[in-house]
Amino acid sequence: MSRQAREAHDGFEALAETIVRTLEAAVPGERFESHSWAHAAGGGGVSRLLSDGVCFEKAGVNFSHVHGHALPPAALEGRPDLSGAGFQAVGLSVVIHPRNPHVPTTHANVRYIETEACGDVPPRFWFGGGFDLTPFYPRLEDCVYWHQTAADLCRPFGEELYPRFKNECDRYFYLKHRAEPRGIGGIFFDNLRLADFATTLRFAKAVGQGFLDAYLPILAARRYETWGEREREFQLLRRSRYVEFNLLYDRGTLFGLQSGGRVDSILMSLPPLAGWRDLGHYDKQEPERWLREFFLKPRDWLNPGLSCEWRKQETK
Amino acid sequence: MSRQAREAHDGFEALAETIVRTLEAAVPGERFESHSWAHAAGGGGVSRLLSDGVCFEKAGVNFSHVHGHALPPAALEGRPDLSGAGFQAVGLSVVIHPRNPHVPTTHANVRYIETEACGDVPPRFWFGGGFDLTPFYPRLEDCVYWHQTAADLCRPFGEELYPRFKNECDRYFYLKHRAEPRGIGGIFFDNLRLADFATTLRFAKAVGQGFLDAYLPILAARRYETWGEREREFQLLRRSRYVEFNLLYDRGTLFGLQSGGRVDSILMSLPPLAGWRDLGHYDKQEPERWLREFFLKPRDWLNPGLSCEWRKQETK
Numbered sequence: 276m277s278r279q280a281r282e283a284h285d286g287f288e289a290l291a292e293t294i295v296r297t298l299e300a301a302v303p304g305e306r307f308e309s310h311s312w313a314h315a316a317g318g319g320g321v322s323r324l325l326s327d328g329v330c331f332e333k334a335g336v337n338f339s340h341v342h343g344h345a346l347p348p349a350a351l352e353g354r355p356d357l358s359g360a361g362f363q364a365v366g367l368s369v370v371i372h373p374r375n376p377h378v379p380t381t382h383a384n385v386r387y388i389e390t391e392a393c394g395d396v397p398p399r400f401w402f403g404g405g406f407d408l409t410p411f412y413p414r415l416e417d418c419v420y421w422h423q424t425a426a427d428l429c430r431p432f433g434e435e436l437y438p439r440f441k442n443e444c445d446r447y448f449y450l451k452h453r454a455e456p457r458g459i460g461g462i463f464f465d466n467l468r469l470a471d472f473a474t475t476l477r478f479a480k481a482v483g484q485g486f487l488d489a490y491l492p493i494l495a496a497r498r499y500e501t502w503g504e505r506e507r508e509f510q511l512l513r514r515s516r517y518v519e520f521n522l523l524y525d526r527g528t529l530f531g532l533q534s535g536g537r538v539d540s541i542l543m544s545l546p547p548l549a550g551w552r553d554l555g556h557y558d559k560q561e562p563e564r565w566l567r568e569f570f571l572k573p574r575d576w577l578n579p580g581l582s583c584e585w586r587k588q589e590t591k
Numbered sequence: 592m593s594r595q596a597r598e599a600h601d602g603f604e605a606l607a608e609t610i611v612r613t614l615e616a617a618v619p620g621e622r623f624e625s626h627s628w629a630h631a632a633g634g635g636g637v638s639r640l641l642s643d644g645v646c647f648e649k650a651g652v653n654f655s656h657v658h659g660h661a662l663p664p665a666a667l668e669g670r671p672d673l674s675g676a677g678f679q680a681v682g683l684s685v686v687i688h689p690r691n692p693h694v695p696t697t698h699a700n701v702r703y704i705e706t707e708a709c710g711d712v713p714p715r716f717w718f719g720g721g722f723d724l725t726p727f728y729p730r731l732e733d734c735v736y737w738h739q740t741a742a743d744l745c746r747p748f749g750e751e752l753y754p755r756f757k758n759e760c761d762r763y764f765y766l767k768h769r770a771e772p773r774g775i776g777g778i779f780f781d782n783l784r785l786a787d788f789a790t791t792l793r794f795a796k797a798v799g800q801g802f803l804d805a806y807l808p809i810l811a812a813r814r815y816e817t818w819g820e821r822e823r824e825f826q827l828l829r830r831s832r833y834v835e836f837n838l839l840y841d842r843g844t845l846f847g848l849q850s851g852g853r854v855d856s857i858l859m860s861l862p863p864l865a866g867w868r869d870l871g872h873y874d875k876q877e878p879e880r881w882l883r884e885f886f887l888k889p890r891d892w893l894n895p896g897l898s899c900e901w902r903k904q905e906t907k
Contacts, residue, residue: 326869333868452848511864519858522838523848532768532839539869542835547868548827551861552649553642 279400279472280363283387284340286476287367290385290483291338294369295323297487301494302330312537317342318363322540326547330498332374335543339536340365346390347533349526353466360393364534367483368527370544371490376510377500379410379417379458379493380517382544383486384527385479402475403465405440406486407448408493409458409517411510412562413570415579417493418459422576425462428485432469432478440464445573450520456571457520461489509563514549521545595716595788596679599703600656602792603683606701606799607654610685611639613803617810618646628853633658634679638856642863646814648690651859655852656681662706663849665842669782676709680850683799684843686860687806692826693816695726695733695774695809696833698860699802700843701795718791719781721756722802723764724809725774725833727826728878729886731895733809734775738892741778744801748785748794756780761889766836772887773836777805825879830865837861 276284295307305328313319320339325331345359366386373380385404392398408421422441429437444463449456462482469475521528521544531541557563574580592600611623621644629635636655641647661675682702689696701720708714724737738757745753760779765772778798785791837844837860847857873879890896 324869452854515861518834519838522835538768542867545831545867548864548866550864551858552863553640553855 276363277389280340280365280387280389282472283365283476283479286480287365287385287387287483288338290480291321291323291336291367294367294483294487295336297491298325298331298334298336298371301491302328305329305331307334307336310540312540314339314341314537315535316344320537320540322537322543324543328374330373330375330378330494331371333370333372333547335368335370335540337366337368337540337543339367339540341534341536343534347530349530349533350388352526356396357390357393357399360390360396362388362390364388366527368544369486372514372546373494373498375498375500376411376502376506377497379408379413379497380514380546381408381486381490382406383483385483386527387476387479400468400472401465402467402479404479404482405444405461405463406482406489407444407458407461407463408490409513410570411513411566412506413459413566414497417496418570418576419579420492421459421461421489424485424489426577428481428488429462432474432481436464437462441576448520450516450524452523453516453519455516455567456573457517459570459574459576508550508552508554509557511548511550512552512554512557513566514546515551518545518549592679593705596656596681596703596705598788599681599792599795602796603681603701603703603799604654606796607637607639607652607683610683610799610803611652613807614641614647614650614652614687617807618644621645621647623650623652626856628856630655630657630853631851632660636853636856638853638859640859644690646689646691646694646810647687649686649688649863651684651686651856653682653684653856653859655856657850657852659850663846665846665849666704668842672712673706673709673715676706676712678704678706680704682843684860685802688830688862689810689814691814691816692727692818692822693813695724695729695813696830696862697724697802697806698722699799701799702843703792703795716784716788717781718783718795720795720798721760721777721779722798722805723760723774723777723779724806725829726886727829727882728822729775729882730813733812734886734892735895736808737775737777737805740801740805742893744797744804745778748790748797752780753778757892764836766832766840768839769832769835771832771883772889773833775886775890775892824866824868824870825873827864827866828868828870828873829882830862831867834861834865 305325307323307325310322318341323336325334342363344361346357346362351358368384370382383406387402389400426437440462444460447463621641623639623641626638634657639652641650658679660677662673662678667674684700686698699722703718705716742753756778760776763779
């Protein structure tokens with residue numbers, strides 16, 4: 276294993292521990308169960324799953340380090356010259372499906388990939404990752420806070436990073452067939468090399484820590500809000516869009532399935548319950564219609580400029 | 592419109608009526624709601640949806656007739672010479688998600704496609720379709736009956752058809768990432784031209800009628816069986832596999848999304864409720880473990896030859 280792959284491995288493994296410990300501390304009594312697995316082609320991972328908690332209906336933290344003789348198709352987009360290159364991939368991903376519909380679903384990921392020399396193409400490495408938020412009953416202040424935290428963690432690494440990664444996030448988490456984003460976004464990056472390996476690894480770790488900083492206050496603010504059948508029904512409807520995104524578009528999911536990873540770990544991102552029912556009436560009702568009308572639009576969340584009509588609604 | 596497209600249109604439209612009337616008669620008090628839509632590139636369809644019934648938790652009957660300037664990628668597999676060919680597609684599809692976990696989920700489809708002359712390639716037409724069964728608590732006699740009915744409807748059109756279409760069905764409805772079929776199969780055909788257009792259309796209509804003949808007795812036999820939380824939980828788990836198949840592999844779904852069809856009609860096949868929860872203990876419990884162990888294996892259902900152990904279980 277290269278020194279870099281080892282450092283990414285150790286860094287992401289420690290980050291996974293931190294995330295698991297921090298989340299467990301936030302929801303006393305709810306515990307992750309750990310499952311280690313080996314990859315057929317070499318390497319393996321540790322999947323941690325929290326099921327049926329009071330606060331977290333389902334939460335997963337996946338760490339993996341796999342090797343392969345050739346990058347799978349999902350990883351070749353924009354890098355056709357690397358077709359056939361041996362690779363190592365170290366990844367950490369987190370998905371949280373809270374039970375309370377007022378608490379947003381969220382996802383975070385960091386990954387390190389290095390390829391071996393292949394024909395004329397020299398060895399290469401890059402990082403990818405980010406985090407994004409999928410609220411069902413969004414609050415403006417939460418969305419602003421989420422993006423502000425993302426911008427703050429990016430700034431020490433370059434002023435231009437947040438706007439770039441924010442736009443990439445909007446582009447990536449987009450359901451083309453519904454002409455609708457998955458949520459209110461966050462940051463997303465791929466093919467990333469900052470000044471050097473060490474700086475980029477530091478940035479990836481900052482993204483993992485920034486995810487916790489961004490999510491925990493929103494969790495704390497919303498977890499005790501009351502909800503009932505109506506909010507649950509709407510949540511299950513919206514979660515079905517999450518499933519559609521992950522199975523139709525998500526490169527990480529398709530990369531995992533194509534590279535023969537552990538299916539239950541890869542699909543840990545899918546919600547514990549989701550429904551495809553005919554609930555079009557929510558498009559006309561408040562507050563549900565505000566989700567698609569105001570929040571699921573690409574927007575400068577640091578200066579959201581939402582209409583007065585919406586603000587009146589929010590302060591009711 | 593060509594005479595053939597018109598005949599397929601009229602034939603499938605009548606078949607949709609028959610299926611809707613027959614299903615409604617089987618579940619008194621449950622009604623389909625009808626929704627007509629127009630396709631941006633020409634043509635359109637009628638979607639009929641039954642929601643939240645006592646017996647049918649969700650059922651959909653979609654009829655569509657769309658035109659396009661070029662076959663979408665999902666329709667080009669095995670026909671690369673037709674890339675860029677203008678086309679007409681007439682289709683009818685049915686999906687039923689019953690509430691009672693003892694009643695299998697089922698799907699049927701017939702479609703007619705004709706392409707215009709394109710470069711050196713002359714105009715062409717073909718039929719596709721079939722039906723398949725996805726039980727959660729399968730009964731051997733139901734599986735045999737299902738396949739027997741399929742074999743009986745195929746026989747007048749050729750002895751070789753059922754075995755061929757049964758194998759194609761096993762190959763098609765297969766979740767590669769789980770190394771598991773979607774259900775116990777049935778028949779599946781594509782690229783089909785029997786002696787002539789009229790014979791093939793008659794066969795497609797026989798498939799639609801055969802679907803009703805095969806499903807209704809199973810529905811009648813199982814709909815009043817008792818069930819509770821456990822069966823529901825297992826059903827929701829298994830339905831998640833159904834979602835995975837349709838979004839990851841189903842050519843009809845991908846064809847629809849790629850050709851800009853009506854999203855709610857295309858995704859009508861998805862279950863009203865499904866869950867991705869950690870329920871691995873069902874792999875070790877009876878009767879749930881029998882599903883994967885005995886039923887979700889390619890099998891000659893006309894002579895199933897199931898083990899004595901299983902037969903003892905069945906007669907308990």
